[in-house]
Amino acid sequence: MLDRKSFxxxxxxxxxxxxxxxxxxxxxxxxxxxxxxxxxRHLVETVLRIRLNNEVDTYAxxxxxxxxxTLAAGLAKYLAExxxxxxMFRRDLKRFGLSLEELNxxxxxxxxxxLMGYLRICVDREGPAPTTVWNWFxxxxxxxxxxxxxSKAAETFGASNVQGSQAHIDFDSAHDHDELMWxxxxxxxxxxxxxxxxxxxxxxxxxxxxxxxxELYEATAARTDAVAVSPGGAQA
Numbered sequence: 001m002l003d004r005k006s007f008x009x010x011x012x013x014x015x016x017x018x019x020x021x022x023x024x025x026x027x028x029x030x031x032x033x034x035x036x037x038x039x040x041r042h043l044v045e046t047v048l049r050i051r052l053n054n055e056v057d058t059y060a061x062x063x064x065x066x067x068x069x070t071l072a073a074g075l076a077k078y079l080a081e082x083x084x085x086x087x088m089f090r091r092d093l094k095r096f097g098l099s100l101e102e103l104n105x106x107x108x109x110x111x112x113x114x115l116m117g118y119l120r121i122c123v124d125r126e127g128p129a130p131t132t133v134w135n136w137f138x139x140x141x142x143x144x145x146x147x148x149x150x151s152k153a154a155e156t157f158g159a160s161n162v163q164g165s166q167a168h169i170d171f172d173s174a175h176d177h178d179e180l181m182w183x184x185x186x187x188x189x190x191x192x193x194x195x196x197x198x199x200x201x202x203x204x205x206x207x208x209x210x211x212x213x214x215e216l217y218e219a220t221a222a223r224t225d226a227v228a229v230s231p232g233g234a235q236a
Contacts, residue, residue: 002186002195007133007202011140014203018210024221025213031148034156037220040096043165045216047086047093048108052116054083057135059120060128068191074184075128078135081175088171091164096157109219111211118208122201129185129193130201136181137205142169143178 019026027033057079064072093103108116115134122130146169154162172178189198 002189004182006195006199007136007185008140010199010202011137011206014206015141015209018206018213022210022214023217023225025210025217028149028152028213029145031152034149034152035221035224036096036157037224038216039153039157040093040098041220042216043089043093043096044098044103044106045109045112045212047089047103048106049112049116050082050086050089052108052112053119053135053138054079056116056119056123056131057082060123060131063123064128068187071128071184071187071191074180074187075132078177078180078184081171081177085168085171088164088168092161095161095163109212109215111208111215114211115205115208118204126197127188127192129188129198132181132185132188133198133202134205136178136185137202139172139178139181141209142172 015029019029024033024035024038028038057075061072061075061079064075066072090100090103094100119131119134146165150162150165150169153165185198189195
């Protein structure tokens with residue numbers, strides 16, 4: 001049986017490692033800072049990543065096939081509840097002035113492409129366990145940080161601009177997706193992998209999350225931060 005505390009402890013340590021290394025990442029996740037361009041681009045990446053993530057999960061479900069009906073049913077339930085959720089974030093993007101056509105013309109960051117490609121390869125080589133671990137982390141992350149980020153965005157940009165993001169948080173909470181994905185992870189690892197293997201994947205996933213936040217910062221906030229630094233070295 002998997003030890004959930006070990007997964008959570010590793011996730012905490014790995015996130016702390018990223019907070020130490022990536023500019024503004026800790027400030028964002030502690031509700032101390034947010035920038036408009038940074039936040040809007042983060043919403044864009046959220047939509048694009050959800051689309052790709054659903055494709056990977058669908059592929060994992062296909063690979064499970066009839067080998068484990070209980071696992072397939074759990075993953076299918078999660079997928080059924082996640083499909084279309086990018087629409088919640090698109091509502092917010094529309095409020096920020098970004099059209100669907102503009103959204104669809106934007107490429108994902110390299111870190112996201114690398115993560116999704118890695119997940120797809122893992123499904124081929126190892127079955128569904130790695131992608132279920134990633135999904136568990138997404139829900140763990142959401143429970144821990146998304147309300148903080150969304151509340152800061154509401155305070156800074158107005159509550160009307162985060163209604164979709166808040167609706168997504170409320171949906172996940174009402175449907176207890178963290179608990180659902182832990183049951184799915186437990187089943188997937190038991191039948192297809194090992195705790196040691198998937199803990200290694202989790203650590204690597206969070207490294208790629210850090211890579212994404214670094215790319216996001218460099219694309220949207222690095223120049224503004226550089227201008228805001230006074231000659232004495234302190235930020236204005």
